Amino acid sequence: xxxxPRLVISxxxxxxxxxxxxxxxxxxxxxxxxxxxxxxxxxxxxAFMTDVELQAEAEQFIADHALETEGVxxxxxxxxx
Amino acid sequence: xxxxxxxxxxxxxxxxxxxxxxxxxxxxxGIAELLVIVDNDIAKENLKTFANFHDLPIDITEEGENFxxxxxxxxxxxxxxxxxxxxxxxxxxxxxxxxxxxxEHMGQGDDELGAILIKAFFFSLTQADPLPERILFxxxxxxxxxxxxxxMEDLKTLTKAGVEIWPCGTCIDYYELxxxxxxxxxxxxxxIVEALxxxxxxxxx
Numbered sequence: 001x002x003x004x005p006r007l008v009i010s011x012x013x014x015x016x017x018x019x020x021x022x023x024x025x026x027x028x029x030x031x032x033x034x035x036x037x038x039x040x041x042x043x044x045x046x047a048f049m050t051d052v053e054l055q056a057e058a059e060q061f062i063a064d065h066a067l068e069t070e071g072v073x074x075x076x077x078x079x080x081x
Numbered sequence: 082x083x084x085x086x087x088x089x090x091x092x093x094x095x096x097x098x099x100x101x102x103x104x105x106x107x108x109x110x111g112i113a114e115l116l117v118i119v120d121n122d123i124a125k126e127n128l129k130t131f132a133n134f135h136d137l138p139i140d141i142t143e144e145g146e147n148f149x150x151x152x153x154x155x156x157x158x159x160x161x162x163x164x165x166x167x168x169x170x171x172x173x174x175x176x177x178x179x180x181x182x183x184x185e186h187m188g189q190g191d192d193e194l195g196a197i198l199i200k201a202f203f204f205s206l207t208q209a210d211p212l213p214e215r216i217l218f219x220x221x222x223x224x225x226x227x228x229x230x231x232x233m234e235d236l237k238t239l240t241k242a243g244v245e246i247w248p249c250g251t252c253i254d255y256y257e258l259x260x261x262x263x264x265x266x267x268x269x270x271x272x273i274v275e276a277l278x279x280x281x282x283x284x285x286x
Contacts, residue, residue, distance in 0.1 A: 001242065032234075035201040046201070078208050080242040 003076040007055055009048040009062070010040050010070040017046040020067050024048065029061050037075050049077075083114040088124065089147065092275045096124040097131050100152070101160065104137075108158055115152040118144075125150065135160050177214040179280035180206070182222035187286055196231065202286065203235035207242075214280070215245035217273055218265070223252040227261040236264050249273065 011017040021033050031050030040047065050058060052074055062069055086103045088096035096119050107115055119125055125141060125148040132139040138153040186195025187202055203225075206213070216239070218226055225232050226248040240246055246265035253262055268276075277283065 032204075033197075033200070034204045046197075078210070080207075080238055 004079045005052045007052045008073045008075045016068040085116045087118045089120045117150045178282035180213045180216045181285040182218045185221045185224045203232040207238045219249040223248040226265045
């Protein structure tokens with residue numbers, strides 16, 4: 001097991017998270033929905049996780065599609081190879 | 082005199098537990114040897130651990146798909162007093178929980194929400210420490226082990242990390258998913274009951 005960084009995008013609502021996920025799938029932007037990590041908030045919620053190298057592309061993607069987001073974070077996750 | 086104990090089809094720790102009972106009974110009857118038949122590597126290795134713990138000589142041979150483990154018993158009592166079931170092998174060593182998935186959705190109520198929750202659950206499970214020992218799937222839960230499963234990526238991660246995936250064979254048959262199964266080792270109700278019995282902790286979803 002190793003810890004590896006991932007880019008995590010959080011949202012104000014599940015509706016915004018779902019809209020982001022649908023747009024990402026339609027446009028071929030890689031990533032997936034995950035439960036909002038505790039490092040971001042102790043509250044329940046949904047976030048989008050993608051590769052940490054895609055931070056610039058993610059911010060451009062958000063702007064291009066006028067997607068509602070709460071914040072963009074780099075979080076460490078447990079990875080098994 | 083030799084006695085035989087057939088433990089085919091039994092998951093750990095039951096072959097060891099049953100061997101211990103058989104040896105205790107054999108001591109009273111003055112039996113000199115106990116032949117234990119098991120059908121999996123884990124059971125064979127756990128019987129070796131058990132034999133080492135009690136300083137019992139054993140001889141292991143492969144017979145087809147089975148292992149024959151021959152215990153030579155001691156006069157006047159073969160087993161030591163033990164209060165360490167993990168070291169003895171009569172309890173699962175890991176202490177890790179078993180997770181039970183009885184539906185393709187998480188919780189009762191709205192299935193769309195349940196589908197979102199089950200995906201969140203399996204991703205979160207990959208981040209858990211410790212990871213579970215195994216995950217049992219039955220009823221519509223087995224659909225999660227089949228092609229197109231929304232949690233397949235996480236199941237593959239869990240498998241890589243050593244978590245056992247056990248879908249119910251009867252359920253796969255009922256839903257006619259034999260050709261769709263993508264991950265896991267089919268089990269039956271005996272396997273499910275033994276896994277539930279042997280689990281130090283259960284998490285049912």
